[in-house]
Amino acid sequence: MNDGYEIARFVKDPSLLVELCREVIDQLDASSEDTAVAEQEAQLRAIAKAVGQLKVWRGCT
Numbered sequence: 001m002n003d004g005y006e007i008a009r010f011v012k013d014p015s016l017l018v019e020l021c022r023e024v025i026d027q028l029d030a031s032s033e034d035t036a037v038a039e040q041e042a043q044l045r046a047i048a049k050a051v052g053q054l055k056v057w058r059g060c061t
Contacts, residue, residue, distance in 0.1 A: 010017040
C-alpha cells in the first residue's frame with residue numbers, strides 16, 4: 001500500500017489522484033477489450049471447427 005507521503009501528495013494535489021484514476025480506468029478498459037477479442041477468437045475457432053465437422057459428416061471434404 002502507499003505510504004503517508006504518497007497519500008499526502010494526493011491530498012495536496014487532487015488532480016494527481018484524478019489522473020491516477022483515469023490511468024487505471026484506461027488500463028482496465030484495455031484489458032477488458034483484450035479479453036473480449038480473445039473470447040471472440042475462441043468462438044470463431046469453435047465455429048470453424050464445427051463447420052469442418054459438418055463438412056466431414058456430410059462427406060464434403
